[in-house]
Amino acid sequence: MENNHLPNYLEYRGKRTGLLGWLTTTDHKRIGLLYFYSMMTFFLTGAVLGILMRLELIAPGRQLVDAQTYNAFFTLHGLAMIFLFVIPGVGAVFGNFMLPIMLGAKDVAFPKVNLLSWYLYVLGAIIVLTSQFMGDGPPDTGWTFYAPYSLKTQTNVVAAVFGAFVLGFSSILTGLNFITTMHRMRAPGMGWKRMPMFAWTLYATGWIQLLATPIVGITLLMLAAERLLGIGFFDPAIGGDPILFQHLFWTYSHPAVYIMILPAMGVISEIIPTFSRKPLFGYTALIVSSMAIAFVGYFVWGHHMFTSGMSEGARWVFSFLSFIVAIPSAIKVFNWTATLYKGAINLQTPFWWAMAFIFVFMIGGFSGLVVGSLATDIHVHDTYFVVAHFHYIVFGGTGFAFFAAMHYWWPKIYGRMYNTKIANIGLLIFFTGFNMLYFPMFILGLMGMPRRYYDYLPQFQDGNVISTIGSWIMISGLIIIITNLIRAKKQTGKIVDNPWNGPTLEWSIQSPPTLENFEELPVVTHGPYEFK
Amino acid sequence: MNSNNQNMETAIHTHSDMHRDDTASKLGMWLFIFTEILLFGGLFIVYSVYRYMNPVAFHLAHEELSITMGLINTIILLISSATVAMSITAIQKGDKRLSLYMVGATILLALVFLINKYFEWGSKFEHGMYPGSDLMDMLSNGDMLFFSLYFFMTGLHGVHIIVGMVLLAVSWFKIKKDAVRSDKYALLENSGLYWHLVDLIWIFLFPLFYLIH
Numbered sequence: 068m069e070n071n072h073l074p075n076y077l078e079y080r081g082k083r084t085g086l087l088g089w090l091t092t093t094d095h096k097r098i099g100l101l102y103f104y105s106m107m108t109f110f111l112t113g114a115v116l117g118i119l120m121r122l123e124l125i126a127p128g129r130q131l132v133d134a135q136t137y138n139a140f141f142t143l144h145g146l147a148m149i150f151l152f153v154i155p156g157v158g159a160v161f162g163n164f165m166l167p168i169m170l171g172a173k174d175v176a177f178p179k180v181n182l183l184s185w186y187l188y189v190l191g192a193i194i195v196l197t198s199q200f201m202g203d204g205p206p207d208t209g210w211t212f213y214a215p216y217s218l219k220t221q222t223n224v225v226a227a228v229f230g231a232f233v234l235g236f237s238s239i240l241t242g243l244n245f246i247t248t249m250h251r252m253r254a255p256g257m258g259w260k261r262m263p264m265f266a267w268t269l270y271a272t273g274w275i276q277l278l279a280t281p282i283v284g285i286t287l288l289m290l291a292a293e294r295l296l297g298i299g300f301f302d303p304a305i306g307g308d309p310i311l312f313q314h315l316f317w318t319y320s321h322p323a324v325y326i327m328i329l330p331a332m333g334v335i336s337e338i339i340p341t342f343s344r345k346p347l348f349g350y351t352a353l354i355v356s357s358m359a360i361a362f363v364g365y366f367v368w369g370h371h372m373f374t375s376g377m378s379e380g381a382r383w384v385f386s387f388l389s390f391i392v393a394i395p396s397a398i399k400v401f402n403w404t405a406t407l408y409k410g411a412i413n414l415q416t417p418f419w420w421a422m423a424f425i426f427v428f429m430i431g432g433f434s435g436l437v438v439g440s441l442a443t444d445i446h447v448h449d450t451y452f453v454v455a456h457f458h459y460i461v462f463g464g465t466g467f468a469f470f471a472a473m474h475y476w477w478p479k480i481y482g483r484m485y486n487t488k489i490a491n492i493g494l495l496i497f498f499t500g501f502n503m504l505y506f507p508m509f510i511l512g513l514m515g516m517p518r519r520y521y522d523y524l525p526q527f528q529d530g531n532v533i534s535t536i537g538s539w540i541m542i543s544g545l546i547i548i549i550t551n552l553i554r555a556k557k558q559t560g561k562i563v564d565n566p567w568n569g570p571t572l573e574w575s576i577q578s579p580p581t582l583e584n585f586e587e588l589p590v591v592t593h594g595p596y597e598f599k
Numbered sequence: 600m601n602s603n604n605q606n607m608e609t610a611i612h613t614h615s616d617m618h619r620d621d622t623a624s625k626l627g628m629w630l631f632i633f634t635e636i637l638l639f640g641g642l643f644i645v646y647s648v649y650r651y652m653n654p655v656a657f658h659l660a661h662e663e664l665s666i667t668m669g670l671i672n673t674i675i676l677l678i679s680s681a682t683v684a685m686s687i688t689a690i691q692k693g694d695k696r697l698s699l700y701m702v703g704a705t706i707l708l709a710l711v712f713l714i715n716k717y718f719e720w721g722s723k724f725e726h727g728m729y730p731g732s733d734l735m736d737m738l739s740n741g742d743m744l745f746f747s748l749y750f751f752m753t754g755l756h757g758v759h760i761i762v763g764m765v766l767l768a769v770s771w772f773k774i775k776k777d778a779v780r781s782d783k784y785a786l787l788e789n790s791g792l793y794w795h796l797v798d799l800i801w802i803f804l805f806p807l808f809y810l811i812h
Contacts, residue, residue, distance in 0.1 A: 176623045243630045251623040281634045285641035289751070296730035298747040299740065300645065306740025311648055315641060 073586070075482065075579035093178035096580060099164030100480070101185050106152055106160060107549075109192060113147035114542065116140050121504070121538040124531050127523055134521040138207035139222075141519060143199060145210030146227060150234050151192050153465045154323055157330035159188070159241055161472045162269045164480060166245060168573040168580060169263045171254025171589045176247035180240050187237035194230030198223045209519060211320070214301035214312040218293055225294050228287045235280045235287075238326070242276030245269050254572075256591035260354075263571045263595040264347060267354050268333030271361040275322045275329075279365065283319030286312065310375055317368035325364040327461060329357060331468030332399055335421050338475050339403050341569045342418035343410025346596040349402040356395035363392045373444045382441055389439035396432055400425060415567065416490040420471035423498050427467060431459030434509065449519075452512025458505045470494075470548065477552060478563045482578040485555035493547035500541025507534045570596050621785040628789040632796050635759070639800050642752050646807060649744045656741020661811050664749070668719045669809035672712050673801065679708035680798045683767070683791045693781040695774060702771045702787070705794065709764045716757060720750075749808050756800055763797045766790040 076096045083091055092098060120140050123131045132140070163181065167174050175181050199205040202223030208216055212231075217224050249262070249270050262270075289300045290312070299305030301312040340347045347353065369377060369385030377385075403425060412418070434456040437443050447453060478484050507530035512518075516527045523531065565574040572591075576584060650657045686701030720729075723746075727734040730750050735743055770787045773779040779787050 176620070177627060180627075239631075239634050243627055243634075246630060247623050247627045250626055251620055277630055277634050278637055281638035282641045285638050288755075289642075289645070292730070292751060297736070298730050298751065299743055300747065305736075306649075306653070306744050308648065308652075311645065315644070318641075 073577065073581045075577070076582050077481075077579055079582045091182075093174070093182050094582060095163050095167050095174050095178065095181060096480075096584075098181050098185055099160050099162075102155065102159040102163060102188065105185075105189060105192065106155065109147045109151035113144050113152060114545065116144040116147070118538055118542055120144065121535040123521075124523070125535040126528060126531075127525055135204075135207065137521045138519075139199070139205035142206050142209050142227075146195050146206075146231070148461075149210050149323075150195065150231055151188075153327040153461055154234075154238060155188060155241070156327060156465055157334060157469055157472060158245070158269055158272055158326070159184075160469075161265075161334065161476060162241075162245060162330060165476065165573055166248060166266055166269055167252065168576065168584050169266050169571055169595075170249065170252055171257050171572050171585065171591060172248065172252035173583045173585065174252075175244050176251055177244050181244055184237045184240040184244070187233055187240065191230045191232075191234035191237060194233060195227055196230075198226035198230060202226065211316060212287070212290060213316075214290065214293075214307070214309040215303060217290060218302050225291050228291050232284055232287045232291075235284045238276050239280050242273035242280075246273040246277070249273075254589050254591055258591075260351075261591055261594050263333075264336035264350070264353055264357075265330070265333035268329040268336070268357050271357040272326050272329045275326050275361050275364065279319045279322035279326075282315060283323075286315040286319070310372070310377075313372050313375055314368070317371045318365075321368040321371065322361075322364045324460070325360050327465045329360060331424075331465045332357070334468045334472040334475070335403060335424055336399070337569075337571065338417045338421040338471055339406050340596045341475075341567050342413045342415055342421075343407050344413065344568075344598050345406055345410040346594070346598070347402070348405035348408075349398070350594070350596070352398055353402055356398040359395040360392060363388060363395070367392050370439050370444075373441060374448045386439055386441050390436065393432065393436060393439075400429065400432075413567070416485075416487050416494065417471055417475035417567070419491060419494055420467060420474055423494065424464065424467040424471060427459050427463030427498075427501065430506075431456060431463050434459065447512050449517055450512035451508040451516045451518055454518045455505050455508035455512060458508070463501065463505075470497075473552065475567070476573075477555065478566045479573055479578050479580070481556045482563070483555045484563050484566055485551050489547060489551045493544050493551055495544075497541055497544025497548060500537050500539070500544050503537025504534050504541050505537070507531070507537070568598075570598055619783070619785075621783075621788075624785040624789060625792070628792050632792060635796055635800075639752075639755075639803075642748070642755070643803070643807075646748050646752070649741075649748065650811075653741030653744060656739055657745050658811060660742045660745035661808060664809050665719065666809050668715060669805050672715050673805050675708050675712045675715070676798045676801050679705045679712075680795055682708065683794045687784065687788055687791050690774065690779065690781060690784045690787055695777075695780070698787075699771060699774055702767055702774065706764055706767050706771070709760055709767070713757065713760060716753070720753075752804055753808070756797070756804060759797045759800065763790070763794045766793055 076094055079094075081088055081092075089097055089101065092101075119131065120137065123129075123137055123140075163175070202225075204222045206222045206224050206227045207220060208222075208224060208227075212224065212228060217228075249266060253262070289298075292298050293300050293302065293307070297305075299307045301307040301309050303309055336347055336353060367385060367389045369381060370389045373382055373386070403421075434452070438447060438453055438456055474485070474490060511527055511530040511534075514527065514530075516523055516530075564576070564578045567574070572589060573580075575589065682701045682704045686698045686705065689695075689698035689701055723729065728746060729735065730747060735746065738746070767790050770779060770790045773786055
């Protein structure tokens with residue numbers, strides 16, 4: 068430990084020390100790490116289930132598990148990945164850690180509520196996981212809980228639904244906290260137009276969390292009430308309307324996609340200027356596009372239901388709006404590439420991750436237009452094409468940005484640099500595996516292979532074999548990446564305050580930050596991306 | 600929910616210049632209220648859809664509800680909104696005694712509301728009308744949806760009444776201990792805001808279930 072460094076937040080000794088010091092902390096940085104460790108656990112659980120599913124699908128017929136177990140696998144894989152990893156994801160981990168520092172604040176507006184959010188997250192996760200082992204067997208509905216099957220199945224749906232409800236509560240409180248923080252805690256001189264893009268995307272995300280999550284909350288409560296009390300909300304046999312369930316579910320769950328992707332876009336918007344040594348191109352346009360995505364994102368949910376039974380007028384409008392929402396996403400990609408133009412590009416690991424993000428995100432985005440148009444959706448709906456599309460967007464988008472953020476901020480969080488060479492090799496293997504895993508699914512989908520099926524016809528086998536091999540390559544890359552980062556955390560290498568010459572406030576303080584981030588409150592005199 | 604966060608002195612990490620920010624607490628409460636409105640908003644949509652699908656059944660079923668009971672509860676909640684507003688004005692003017700009385704009166708009115716509700720629900724239960732009962736299963740689809748929504752929505756509203764009562768009770772004790780006082784009343788104000796929300800929701804529930812034609 069160098070002498071000119073003050074004790075950092077990791078070394079800080081409060082009233083309580085050790086594990087208890089972490090579990091009772093209200094420090095936004097420690098809470099960010101609590102989210103990080105719990106989230107990585109669930110992410111790896113989900114990944115193992117994914118690998119097992121891929122292994123099962125390597126050939127037609129039974130390989131590993133029976134059909135019912137397979138159904139439970141994809142349900143838990145979806146629940147863990149969606150509700151426990153990508154929805155809180157970038158925001159809860161890096162938002163918690165970086166947002167107050169980027170604003171020049173010492174913490175979020177409500178530190179205790181922040182800790183409560185994490186406890187609710189863990190409680191929700193525990194409920195979701197116990198639903199696997201209690202009652203009449205693990206839920207087999209998929210993460211979407213579609214009625215009426217979710218009302219009829221004998222499995223333990225109520226617990227999973229209740230867990231998702233609690234997780235929604237956690238998500239709402241995080242959003243509420245971040246919005247208030249940005250309204251009230253900005254340092255002197257930090258006007259709205261001087262906030263880093265990552266903060267802006269968290270702001271847009273916060274509003275979606277607040278205004279969309281309650282809808283799924285109440286829907287899941289209705290579903291639970293229907294199962295427990297026999298109230299006929301969604302069961303057509305007693306007057307309910309299962310399509311209404313889908314409407315309510317997607318009213319949240321489509322905006323939830325933007326809860327996942329917006330902070331991810333924020334991360335990329337931080338990385339690209341830092342490694343191009345240029346201000347972010349079209350800063351205002353990026354703010355407007357973030358808010359536009361949040362706003363228009365509310366009105367496109369119907370595109371999940373083109374084949375469920377909707378009037379032609381409604382389908383037309385939902386399809387049109389889905390194309391509209393692609394515009395702000397495209398604005399972002401154009402602005403990122405324009406930032407690169409004539410930049411002094413520094414080819415470091417986070418930059419490579421950002422580039423990989425843009426590549427897979429564009430494949431995901433364009434395939435989104437395919438499923439967003441009415442005629443083609445009829446053909447590819449509920450096929451592997453959709454599976455490929457959303458893994459390119461959700462994993463390729465949010466997941467890649469999560470890893471990009473890890474590599475960008477790791478030296479700030481732990482004060483240690485990782486081995487960049489191994490990190491780059493890990494990324495290359497991971498990226499190759501990722502594309503090998505998911506790209507064949509586009510083709511399988513176009514050939515007509517339905518999603519969520521346990522078995523398939525022999526003509527689909529080639530694609531499935533490639534895909535399964537891809538999953539092995541990807542997981543090898545993942546292991547390299549994670550071990551490399553963990554090793555960096557343990558080794559006592561050189562402490563680096565600002566290894567990338569980052570322009571935003573978090574790079575102006577020591578690594579790892581002190582408990583209060585800033586010894587004296589910074590006064591901000593210029594925008595976020597000014598390079599000298 | 601987040602209203603007593605000014606209480607930073609109890610935070611584990613005592614940040615040296617952590618100051619109270621009443622505007623932030625109030626903003627937080629408003630944001631939380633938005634989520635509550637959306638929560639009930641989902642139910643209002645479900646109500647609208649099923650009423651549109653079963654107009655006659657909903658009309659006939661609503662006649663089973665007692666307008667008098669609903670009206671009394673509406674009046675109770677309106678008065679309670681006034682008393683909670685008065686308690687805030689009283690504490691702003693430094694009148695602790697009056698503020699305590701007014702918060703007490705609000706809690707009391709909330710209790711009367713719940714008692715009223717208990718009898719209202721009770722009489723339905725006596726007739727064998729409750730979610731999951733044999734009678735409910737025998738009803739037509741439209742009737743069953745009406746009563747299901749009635750129990751679900753007024754039940755959820757009742758839960759909110761209880762949460763509001765807890766917030767007000769906490770405020771009462773804090774006023775008593777001078778933790779809420781004329782220069783520091785964000786907690787009471789937030790509890791008041793929450794109480795007005797609970798009120799507002801009832802203002803929509805009352806016509807939807809009791810007064811429809």
